[in-house]
Amino acid sequence: MSFPYRETVVTKPLKIVIADDESDMRDYLSLLLPRLGHEVTGIASTGTKLVEVCRETRPDLIITDVRMPDLDGVEAVKQIHCEQPIPVIFISAFADVRLPKQTGDHIIAHLHKPVGRADLESAIGKVLVGSNGRPSAARES
Amino acid sequence: MDPLFAEFQRVQRYIGWEDSDVERIRSVAPILLSERDALVTDFYETLMRHEETSRVITGGERQVERLKESLRGWIGDLCSCKYDADYVRRRWRIGQRHVEIGLKNVFMHAGFDRLRHRMIQAVVQKESDLGVDLQSCLGSLGKLLALDLALIEDAYEREYLNRALPSDERRLEQQRTVAQVSERALACSEFSELLDRTVGLVASALGAARTEYFELFGEGKALLRSAIGRTPAEIGRRSFPIVSGSVMAAACERSRPLVCVDAPSEMRYVAPTESVGTGLSIWVAVRDGRHVHGVLAIRFSKSRSLDDSDMEFVQTISNVLSTALHRLESEASRRRGEAQLRRLVDHLPAGAVYVSGDTLFVNQAVESIFGCLSTDLGRRSDWEARVVNRSQAVPFEETVHSPRGTISHRSETIQRSDGQNRLIEITQFSSENDEVWLIHDVTEARQNAERSLRGERLAAIGQMITGLAHESRNALQRIRACSEMLEFEVEQNPKAMDLVTRLNRAQDDLQTLYDEVRNYAAPITLELRPTLLDRVVREAWDSVAMLKDGSSATLDVRGIDESGVVQADSFRLRQLFRNLFENSRSAGASSVTVEGKEVCESGRHWVYLRVKDNGPGLSEEVRERVFEPFFTTKTKGTGLGMAIAQRIVDAHGGRIELAPPGHSGAEFVISLPRDGRD
Numbered sequence: 001m002s003f004p005y006r007e008t009v010v011t012k013p014l015k016i017v018i019a020d021d022e023s024d025m026r027d028y029l030s031l032l033l034p035r036l037g038h039e040v041t042g043i044a045s046t047g048t049k050l051v052e053v054c055r056e057t058r059p060d061l062i063i064t065d066v067r068m069p070d071l072d073g074v075e076a077v078k079q080i081h082c083e084q085p086i087p088v089i090f091i092s093a094f095a096d097v098r099l100p101k102q103t104g105d106h107i108i109a110h111l112h113k114p115v116g117r118a119d120l121e122s123a124i125g126k127v128l129v130g131s132n133g134r135p136s137a138a139r140e141s
Numbered sequence: 142m143d144p145l146f147a148e149f150q151r152v153q154r155y156i157g158w159e160d161s162d163v164e165r166i167r168s169v170a171p172i173l174l175s176e177r178d179a180l181v182t183d184f185y186e187t188l189m190r191h192e193e194t195s196r197v198i199t200g201g202e203r204q205v206e207r208l209k210e211s212l213r214g215w216i217g218d219l220c221s222c223k224y225d226a227d228y229v230r231r232r233w234r235i236g237q238r239h240v241e242i243g244l245k246n247v248f249m250h251a252g253f254d255r256l257r258h259r260m261i262q263a264v265v266q267k268e269s270d271l272g273v274d275l276q277s278c279l280g281s282l283g284k285l286l287a288l289d290l291a292l293i294e295d296a297y298e299r300e301y302l303n304r305a306l307p308s309d310e311r312r313l314e315q316q317r318t319v320a321q322v323s324e325r326a327l328a329c330s331e332f333s334e335l336l337d338r339t340v341g342l343v344a345s346a347l348g349a350a351r352t353e354y355f356e357l358f359g360e361g362k363a364l365l366r367s368a369i370g371r372t373p374a375e376i377g378r379r380s381f382p383i384v385s386g387s388v389m390a391a392a393c394e395r396s397r398p399l400v401c402v403d404a405p406s407e408m409r410y411v412a413p414t415e416s417v418g419t420g421l422s423i424w425v426a427v428r429d430g431r432h433v434h435g436v437l438a439i440r441f442s443k444s445r446s447l448d449d450s451d452m453e454f455v456q457t458i459s460n461v462l463s464t465a466l467h468r469l470e471s472e473a474s475r476r477r478g479e480a481q482l483r484r485l486v487d488h489l490p491a492g493a494v495y496v497s498g499d500t501l502f503v504n505q506a507v508e509s510i511f512g513c514l515s516t517d518l519g520r521r522s523d524w525e526a527r528v529v530n531r532s533q534a535v536p537f538e539e540t541v542h543s544p545r546g547t548i549s550h551r552s553e554t555i556q557r558s559d560g561q562n563r564l565i566e567i568t569q570f571s572s573e574n575d576e577v578w579l580i581h582d583v584t585e586a587r588q589n590a591e592r593s594l595r596g597e598r599l600a601a602i603g604q605m606i607t608g609l610a611h612e613s614r615n616a617l618q619r620i621r622a623c624s625e626m627l628e629f630e631v632e633q634n635p636k637a638m639d640l641v642t643r644l645n646r647a648q649d650d651l652q653t654l655y656d657e658v659r660n661y662a663a664p665i666t667l668e669l670r671p672t673l674l675d676r677v678v679r680e681a682w683d684s685v686a687m688l689k690d691g692s693s694a695t696l697d698v699r700g701i702d703e704s705g706v707v708q709a710d711s712f713r714l715r716q717l718f719r720n721l722f723e724n725s726r727s728a729g730a731s732s733v734t735v736e737g738k739e740v741c742e743s744g745r746h747w748v749y750l751r752v753k754d755n756g757p758g759l760s761e762e763v764r765e766r767v768f769e770p771f772f773t774t775k776t777k778g779t780g781l782g783m784a785i786a787q788r789i790v791d792a793h794g795g796r797i798e799l800a801p802p803g804h805s806g807a808e809f810v811i812s813l814p815r816d817g818r819d
Contacts, residue, residue, distance in 0.1 A: 022615065028622035031629060093614035113618035114652065117625055 014127060017042035017057060019050040019064040019073065020091075029063060036121060047071025054080045061108070061127055063120075066092035081106060089123050091115050145233055146226035152291055153224075156284055163222050165281035168273050169264050170220035176263040181212045184256060194248050219285060232289055236296025240304060243446070246297060250290075257286050308448065311346075315454040318346040322458060326465035335465055336367040343439060343458055344369045347423075347451065350442035354427075355389065356435040363389060366435065392424035393433045398455045399424050400447060421445065423452075425459040429466040437462070492565070492580030496521070510565060510582045512557040529562060529801045530554040534569065546572035552583070559740065560810075562798060592791055599788070602770075603662035610659050613651075620648050654779060661770065661781045665792040667710040669817045674705040674714075674748065678735050681718030685726055694731050696722075701737035707748055708817030709793055717789045720782035721752050721809060727775055730756030730806060739815070746815040747795075754806040764799055793817070 042053035109123035344352040351370030355363040364380040492507035534551040631637035773780030800808035
């Protein structure tokens with residue numbers, strides 16, 4: 001998979017919402033992301049919860065698991081993208097997950113488990129601050 | 142002086158013939174002449190009453206009239222009293238004529254006696270008319286008739302002897318001919334060849350103008366097959382229907398030869414021993430078992446008599462021809478039978494071997510299974526030399542105690558002439574004297590079965606692995622998350638950090654194992670492209686060489702150049718060779734040889750690659766299990782390398798197998814279809 005984003009240094013801390021049904025992962029991301037200089041503005045354990053949290057906090061980036069109870073990560077992101085185009089990093093155990101086309105522009109990365117600090121750092125690095133002052137997925141010019 | 146007449150005069154003197162006798166005959170002459178018609182009529186009436194004598198009459202009433210006239214002339218001569226040389230010659234001629242017509246002497250005597258008796262009777266009755274003494278007259282008449290009989294009998298005897306001599310020579314010639322024809326009949330391989338020779342020999346032995354053989358065919362038709370006395374253009378072309386009642390039809394119905402005195406169209410038959418005129422011919426059927434094969438016709442241009450020996454000769458020739466036909470037909474039938482049997486054996490869709498003692502006879506299917514000629518498999522030892530592996534023979538229980546022999550079953554792996562190994566199944570019938578083997582090449586069937594079994598096993602593993610992989614990835618993710626969180630906690634403690642690093646390495650190894658298993662079990666999708674074998678082999682080698690540091694090893698690639706292009710997935714082929722090379726290097730081999738060869742087999746082009754190393758080789762246990770998944774001899778490794786190699790070759794429609802032991806290192810033989818799989 002190729003990413004149409006330029007490797008860029010993030011200029012300011014991002015507001016990130018994380019979603020995973022595993023508490024170990026939620027704890028890990030909550031601990032890791034502030035160490036990378038970002039702010040975790042919301043934590044969700046289901047897809048439905050993710051949609052709600054994003055609606056409330058309007059984050060700069062979403063990092064979500066794909067397989068989750070009630071609503072999976074892909075469906076949740078589809079709903080969120082109907083309201084606001086927030087960049088997403090998917091984390092899944094499968095390589096062959098089909099990602100929604102209409103949201104393709106806003107998917108920063110699709111990472112396969114197990115994912116470590118280096119993988120996440122590099123994926124978040126692809127998020128660029130847009131001209132409106134909000135971070136967004138930057139297109140290759 | 143005429144010797145016959147001189148002889149006659151000597152006999153006259155012997156019986157005391159005098160001039161006075163002539164005078165007395167002159168006295169009785171008028172009486173005899175007056176009774177001449179009555180004498181002649183009586184003579185022929187008697188003759189025609191008896192079958193034996195009537196047979197000499199061949200010309201019917203007309204001939205009888207002619208013969209009566211001759212008898213009248215004879216009586217006239219008797220009474221002429223002119224007993225000169227011409228008289229003698231005429232009497233001589235009568236004797237000769239009797240031989241010609243086949244009149245037996247005994248009947249001549251009987252006829253003569255009757256005439257004498259009737260003459261004496263007539264003279265006695267007319268005694269009063271005589272001017273002289275009756276007794277003297279009867280005495281003279283008796284002398285005259287005795288002289289005539291002596292003359293005629295002498296002529297008969299000499300003529301008979303004259304004729305007997307050439308008849309013996311003819312018989313000898315006929316016997317020689319029978320011997321010659323018989324010899325050819327035994328030796329010939331074609332009936333036509335025998336016929337062509339026979340018609341000539343028969344014509345010559347019988348002095349025939351023409352001898353022909355008409356072969357019967359279809360519905361009542363005959364074809365001139367062979368002939369002497371005909372132009373070559375007439376032979377083999379003239380066919381005609383056999384008309385009912387014709388001489389040909391009559392000959393076909395009889396077992397004995399038949400004689401025809403006129404042209405065959407007149408269809409007049411006479412008994413074989415009678416004298417015949419021109420247009421004489423003999424017809425005899427030649428039989429092929431119960432059916433008439435043809436008719437031999439012998440035609441004469443000159444008048445001649447046919448005796449029993451001539452007829453016997455013709456009959457014998459017909460018998461010899463019939464026997465030859467029978468022999469040729471039996472031989473042809475035996476040859477047909479043999480050819481059919483040979484065809485059956487040669488075209489059996491299975492190999493067949495007949496074993497007698499140390500000698501083997503194999504059919505064409507065996508030749509193609511072994512890739513060699515039957516002469517290369519002439520002995521048991523030739524066969525044994527090609528057997529690489531053999532299973533124990535298993536007897537079929539139900540036939541073990543059969544008195545005719547036993548049937549058993551075994552399988553063998555044999556090496557073809559081109560080095561390829563084939564698995565064959567042998568069903569063997571053994572009797573006391575010989576063995577018969579039925580052979581099937583089950584290499585492909587066994588490979589397909591194994592492939593399909595592997596496929597099924599892989600599908601099951603695949604399902605399991607997919608489930609396992611997902612859950613394991615989630616678990617691995619949690620381990621990773623926790624170990625990284627632990628890192629945050631113990632950043633300042635180097636000892637604890639070292640433990641975390643080791644934990645991460647173990648986790649990575651586990652991850653690699655899962656990836657390999659998944660790689661092995663997942664379906665292989667090939668991206669076929671023209672692939673340079675040489676390059677693939679060298680790239681695979683380079684990647685392995687980089688893995689190993691320190692020890693040096695060499696790769697020798699032979700027989701593959703730019704022509705070594707196959708339709709293949711180069712990524713997968715590299716993986717295949719890498720796995721093979723890795724094993725060689727791990728086993729301590731310092732040199733690896735890859736030898737390529739292109740072979741055309743059942744219309745397809747194959748590339749054969751022998752991968753050989755100089756390592757320690759494979760033990761018997763390893764040889765048996767080398768392609769089994771998870772089987773490994775290394776302390777580190779999943780044991781999937783060779784199983785994956787086999788999957789890659791399978792996916793390409795090829796084969797990978799171990800070369801037979803004998804070579805010191807390990808040797809694998811890979812065959813790949815040059816144009817990709819079907």
